[in-house]
Amino acid sequence: MSYKHLTIKEREILMFLRAKGLSIRAVALRLGRNPSTISRELKRCAGNYSPSKADNDYHQKRQNCHKKRLLDSHPQLRRQIVHYILDLHWSPEQITARFNKEHQWCVSYNTIYRHIYQHNLGEKYSSRGDTGIQRHLRHKHRTRHSKNTRRHREVQTDYISIHERPGFINQRQRIGDWEIDTVIGRTGHSILLTVVDRLSRLTLIKKVVQKDSQEINKGLVELLGAIPKEFVHSITPDHGTEFLHLDEISERLGVGRLQI
Structure with a gap:
C-alpha cells in the first residue's frame, strides 16, 4: 500500500x-x-x-520539489511522439518500445497516453473524439477517471448553511460551537470520531466501529453528552454521508436544535 x-x-x-x-x-x-x-x-x-x-x-x-513534466521540458520529444502517432500511426506502446531499443528517451506508454488525454501534445481534439490526435490511436486506452470523481449520494438540505451561521460562531467568540469529523486509518479498519471546540480547541475522540450515521450519532451522544448543556450550542460537520441524520442528536442530548 x-x-x-x-x-x-x-x-x-x-x-x-x-x-x-x-x-x-x-x-x-x-x-x-x-x-x-x-x-x-x-x-x-x-x-x-x-x-x-x-x-x-x-x-x-x-x-x-514539484518536477516539470517530461514533455514540457523536452519539446523535441513531444514533436517526435506526435510524428510517430500522426504520420506513422504508431501506438504509444510501440513508441516506448522504440525509445527503449534505441536508448533515446525513458518514457512509458502510460505517460504518452496521459499527455494525449491531457491535451499536452500540441494537437487539440474535440470532446467527440472524432478529430485530433486521439483519433489516430490504434487502440483505445482504458478510461481514466479523475481522483475527485465521487458517487452520487444523498444530499443534506434541512440544515443551516455554514455561510448563514451567526457571526459570533464563525469568529469563535464562545465555547460550545463544535466541529465534527471522522478520521480513517491508513488500513481503513480504524475509524475515529473527532469533536473539536472552535474556540478552546478542546478535542474529544472516540473510536467507532463503522462509518455510518447510526454509529456516528451514538458516538456523538456519548462524547457531547458528557459536556454540560450550556457548552453545547452548535455542531458543524463536513458533507459526509455519516452526518446525514444529525437532527436526531438534539433530541437525544436534550438540548435545543443544533445549527449545522
Whole structure:
C-alpha cells in the first residue's frame, strides 16, 4: 500500500494525544498508522509540535520539489511522439518500445497516453473524439477517471448553511460551537470520531466501529453528552454521508436544535 502523508486532522489528533502523554506506538495505533510515520513526523518538527505549521511545511516542500513534466521540458520529444502517432500511426506502446531499443528517451506508454488525454501534445481534439490526435490511436486506452470523481449520494438540505451561521460562531467568540469529523486509518479498519471546540480547541475522540450515521450519532451522544448543556450550542460537520441524520442528536442530548 502506498505511503500517504498525515492530514491536518491527523496532525491535530497527534498533538492532542502526545500532550496527553501517549507514546508514539500508542498514537500510531489510535491513528491506524505505522509508528515510523509518527516518529518521522515528530522528528521533522522538533520542539513544540504545531499541526498547522507541520502541514504548511509539508505542502511547501511538496511544491518546491514539484518536477516539470517530461514533455514540457523536452519539446523535441513531444514533436517526435506526435510524428510517430500522426504520420506513422504508431501506438504509444510501440513508441516506448522504440525509445527503449534505441536508448533515446525513458518514457512509458502510460505517460504518452496521459499527455494525449491531457491535451499536452500540441494537437487539440474535440470532446467527440472524432478529430485530433486521439483519433489516430490504434487502440483505445482504458478510461481514466479523475481522483475527485465521487458517487452520487444523498444530499443534506434541512440544515443551516455554514455561510448563514451567526457571526459570533464563525469568529469563535464562545465555547460550545463544535466541529465534527471522522478520521480513517491508513488500513481503513480504524475509524475515529473527532469533536473539536472552535474556540478552546478542546478535542474529544472516540473510536467507532463503522462509518455510518447510526454509529456516528451514538458516538456523538456519548462524547457531547458528557459536556454540560450550556457548552453545547452548535455542531458543524463536513458533507459526509455519516452526518446525514444529525437532527436526531438534539433530541437525544436534550438540548435545543443544533445549527449545522
